[in-house]
Amino acid sequence: MGNQKRAVEIDSLCSELLPSPRLRRDKAALNIPHQSMLNLRCYRQQDKMKTMLIPYRKKDIMNLASSIRISHHPYPELREVLGAFASEIKAELAENLVGIYLVGSLASGDFDLDSDVDFLIVIKAKLTEQNRKNLRAIQARVHGIDSYPAKHLEGSYISINDLNDWSSVGKKELYYFDNGSTTPEQSVHDNNWHVRWILRERGIALIGDEPATLLPAIPLDELFREMKASMIQILKEFEASINQPLNFWNSQFGQPFVVLTCCRILHALHTGTIQSKKVGAEWAKGSVEPQ
Numbered sequence: 001m002g003n004q005k006r007a008v009e010i011d012s013l014c015s016e017l018l019p020s021p022r023l024r025r026d027k028a029a030l031n032i033p034h035q036s037m038l039n040l041r042c043y044r045q046q047d048k049m050k051t052m053l054i055p056y057r058k059k060d061i062m063n064l065a066s067s068i069r070i071s072h073h074p075y076p077e078l079r080e081v082l083g084a085f086a087s088e089i090k091a092e093l094a095e096n097l098v099g100i101y102l103v104g105s106l107a108s109g110d111f112d113l114d115s116d117v118d119f120l121i122v123i124k125a126k127l128t129e130q131n132r133k134n135l136r137a138i139q140a141r142v143h144g145i146d147s148y149p150a151k152h153l154e155g156s157y158i159s160i161n162d163l164n165d166w167s168s169v170g171k172k173e174l175y176y177f178d179n180g181s182t183t184p185e186q187s188v189h190d191n192n193w194h195v196r197w198i199l200r201e202r203g204i205a206l207i208g209d210e211p212a213t214l215l216p217a218i219p220l221d222e223l224f225r226e227m228k229a230s231m232i233q234i235l236k237e238f239e240a241s242i243n244q245p246l247n248f249w250n251s252q253f254g255q256p257f258v259v260l261t262c263c264r265i266l267h268a269l270h271t272g273t274i275q276s277k278k279v280g281a282e283w284a285k286g287s288v289e290p291q
Contacts, residue, residue, distance in 0.1 A: 069204050070106070074113050081142065081149045082117075086206040088138045089121060092131065098122040098160050099208020103195055107202040110276030113148075116179045119155035120190060120199055122163060122214060127175055132184065135175075140182040154179040156190035164215050169193060169222070193223040197274055220272055231265045234258055263288070 070079055086100045104118025105111040127135070135157070142150050156174040165172075170193075173186035197218040203211035238258045241249035248254040264280030266288060 070102075071111065075147070075149050077147050078117075078149045081145060081147055082206060084145070085119075085138070085142050085150075085153065088141070089135070090207055092134050092138060093121075093123060096124050096131075097207065098124055099211070099214070100206040101199055101208070101211055102204040102206065103190075103198045103202075104154075105276070107198050107204055108274060108276045109202075110278050116152050116154045117149050119153065120195065120203070121155065121157045122208065123157055123159050125159065127157060132175065136182065136184055139177055139184070143180070143182050152180050153177065154181075156187070158191065160214065162191070163196070166219075166222075169196075170226070193218055193226045194274060197223055201273070224269055227265045227268055231262055234261060 070082065072078070075081075082102075089100055090097055099122050101120045101122065102118065103120050105115040106117065139153065142153060144150075154177060156176040158174050162168050162172060162174075169191060170188055172191055173188055174191050175184055176187040176189050177184055178187075178189075196215060199211045200215055200218060201212070205211060235258075238249045238254075241247050244250065249258065260277040260281055263284040264275070264277045267280040267283045268274050270283070270287070
């Protein structure tokens with residue numbers, strides 16, 4: 001009976017997290033500040049510029065058209081947006097580009113109407129100031145497309161040396177665009193163990209070699225240490241905020257986010273793999289005792 005009740009409760013939370021225009025409005029209205037260590041979304045006022053993209057050459061996007069992992073649902077235009085984005089990045093970085101990869105929910109398998117489009121761009125050498133200026137312009141041009149995926153790109157640029165430098169994990173800031181932002185910042189948001197794991201084990205290559213060839217297997221002890229610390233911090237923030245005025249943690253989005261994220265982390269600690277929140281929730285129904 002206890003397991004059945006717990007399953008119903010988790011199903012209810014999953015339903016709350018399902019995409020809806022109402023949830024998108026609720027999240028935007030909260031104007032939640034960015035907390036990179038917890039990988040939370042930041043909703044900001046965006047530039048309104050509307051510009052034309054340079055037409056992309058499909059032959060330049062080696063893996064995009066044939067990738068069955070880039071679904072036409074729920075956004076049929078997703079591949080076109082990614083093609084335009086990848087083509088412009090390739091043209092700008094030229095020989096300095098190692099590869100353009102999708103991580104996050106697209107790679108882990110739970111991309112939905114409210115998901116970010118998470119990317120990681122691997123380069124050979126440090127970005128020049130002109131690169132940074134031009135990449136910012138590319139981000140703004142793509143954002144100008146009247147499409148949800150175009151307005152929710154999020155990701156970082158990392159050198160191949162930094163990607164393989166274990167001592168820099170969680171410390172060195174990367175050139176980073178927050179969810180939907182056209183203004184870059186320096187952040188450790190993507191310089192962590194779990195992004196490296198998803199890249200290597202589940203990443204989708206738009207341009208470049210298979211991600212598993214870029215870096216060795218991620219040390220599970222480091223991945224587990226990071227995930228445990230993240231869950232502890234999430235629960236502390238949640239406990240401190242739940243009875244406060246409306247904020248991320250006690251919002252209609254934040255509460256199921258906490259439960260499903262913790263299910264996902266516990267599942268990862270149990271299996272040694274990072275799967276979607278939905279997979280974590282299904283596992284938790286029969287494996288996690290209520291506390």
